[in-house]
Amino acid sequence: MTYLHSIGEYFLMLKGVFGRMTKTSVLRNLILKEINDLIMGSMGIVAFLSFFIGAVVAIQTALNLNNPLIPKTLVAYAARQSVILEFSPTFISIIMAGKVGSYITSSIGSMRVTEQIDALEVMGINSKNYLIFPKIIAMLTYPFVIAISMFLGMSGAYTAAVLGGFVTSDQFITGLQEDFTPFHLTYAFIKTFMFAFILATVPAYHGYYMKGGALEVGEAATTSFVWTSVVLIVTNYIVTQLLLS
Amino acid sequence: MIEVKDLYKGFEGQEVLKGIDYVFERGKTNLIIGQSGSGKSVFLKCMLGLFKPDRGTIAYDGKPFSSFSDEEQRELRKEIGMLFQGGALFDSMNVEENVMFPLRMFTKQRRKEMLSRVHEVLERVNLEGTGKKMPSEISGGMQKRVAIARAIVNKPKYLFCDEPNSGLDPKTATVIDNLIQDLTHENDITTVLITHDMNSVLEIGERIAFLKDGVLAWKGTKHEIFKTKDEAVTDFVYSSDLFQKVRDAQQQGQ
Incomplete structure (x- = not known):
């Protein structure tokens, strides 16, 4: 029953988010601030992780290709498929659930604890729209982060595979272009958009409806990370089943 | 009444x-x-x-x-102006922005006019010169006065x-x-x-x-x-x- 109540509350929150809108000039500034906090602030860690994940995937693939009949181009092919289909959209989103999700939950949760949300409500402001809508809009730019992550992942794979002496540059480029299915990119970006919405709203729900004090803000951030990850993984499964099966 | x-x-x-x-x-x-x-x-x-x-x-x-x-x-x-027990100032805004908030949300005044009103109420609560400080940089008593300034800035x-x-x-x-x-x-x-x-x-x-x-x-x-x-x-x-x-x-x- 608790889960059903929470799911219902989440959808009611979403209804409120898209309810009465905040003044446009105020909203514009809030969206720009959220893009800076949520997206730009995450670029460093995303770039770092993507590059090294790509590199590790390339090395692991190369080290496991013992059969001389298997072409060396498979290193780049496997790295490309892994990075585009799962590592960039899903793995990076799980990392973002920890970084951005915890930030969203704790910032909204602190506002709840210190009566800042009550202050907004008393002034007649739709607090759900004011606090959550700009985060959803800011997260619409998340696919750009994933695009950069894909590029850096492949750069990492190239660097590790070629500089490590596993394949030549030509073999890598050939493998990179081998059997390329453009729909895989479409699939990756469709799920990235869905992940962006989840990353903005599930942590916001945990922050907005939290009760208690500073200690509970920390607990809410942890719970938020767990549930955001669960929803991401389940959504990933459903989308993959629907689009790729 | x-x-x-x-x-x-x-x-x-x-x-x-x-x-x-x-x-x-x-x-x-x-x-x-x-x-x-x-x-x-x-x-x-x-x-x-x-x-x-x-x-x-x-x-x-x-x-x-x-x-x-x-x-x-x-x-x-x-x-309606409301002064909360803890002040409920917005952490992400400085004193000036906190006090200006109701004006930004509910009036069509130009920024210059809003700033003039903000300075007027800050002066009324004896907080001239604190506009650029963040809520965390001022004392509890000052936070309450900023909250009062925010509550009265729109002439409730x-x-x-x-x-x-x-x-x-x-x-x-x-x-x-x-x-x-x-x-x-x-x-x-x-x-x-x-x-x-x-x-x-x-x-x-x-x-x-x-x-x-x-x-x-x-x-x-x-x-x-x-x-x-x-x-x-x-x-x-x-x-x-x-x-x-x-x-x-x-x-x-x-």
Whole structure:
């Protein structure tokens, strides 16, 4: 029953988010601030992780290709498929659930604890729209982060595979272009958009409806990370089943 | 003026407010006092529309809040200033932006006009020169004054204060009390203030409502509260040693 109540509350929150809108000039500034906090602030860690994940995937693939009949181009092919289909959209989103999700939950949760949300409500402001809508809009730019992550992942794979002496540059480029299915990119970006919405709203729900004090803000951030990850993984499964099966 | 008639509010079968009738007068500081758990905060939240009463009416200048359309409620909220117990300043904004917030949300003024009004109210609460500081960089007393500035910047008709003195030293508490009273008189505001600080009662208790277990047990002024024989009120007022000594000294003097 608790889960059903929470799911219902989440959808009611979403209804409120898209309810009465905040003044446009105020909203514009809030969206720009959220893009800076949520997206730009995450670029460093995303770039770092993507590059090294790509590199590790390339090395692991190369080290496991013992059969001389298997072409060396498979290193780049496997790295490309892994990075585009799962590592960039899903793995990076799980990392973002920890970084951005915890930030969203704790910032909204602190506002709840210190009566800042009550202050907004008393002034007649739709607090759900004011606090959550700009985060959803800011997260619409998340696919750009994933695009950069894909590029850096492949750069990492190239660097590790070629500089490590596993394949030549030509073999890598050939493998990179081998059997390329453009729909895989479409699939990756469709799920990235869905992940962006989840990353903005599930942590916001945990922050907005939290009760208690500073200690509970920390607990809410942890719970938020767990549930955001669960929803991401389940959504990933459903989308993959629907689009790729 | 805010008129409350036969107000009932309960949670999960337990009645918190039990038939309250009271009138909060315009241009006066109306205090709601009572022990913790007596229903003061629930009463305030009902008046602010954050809780829906189970029964009874709350009328703002003669018009019941329940009859207001959504648009009318929003218009009414623009005329309400609220001072929260902890100040409730927005952490991400500096003092100037906090005070300017209601103007940005509800007016079409230019930034220059808004800044001029912000500096005017900051000067009124004796906080000139602090506009660029963040809430975390100023003291608790200053945060309360910034919250007062934010509450009055849009020239409200009604000012609600939830324990404005909690956590403050007696001198700063007196400054805040006097500031609230002065602003009430200057701007002819209907001020409703929740407190259990007897010093505030002595300082600014122009009209006092005493709540006990969700019932309006007594009403009067600061002059009357020290003369009343009502047992519930005297128990509350003289629970502090200081006030007992004042009473004893007065009786010995007589």
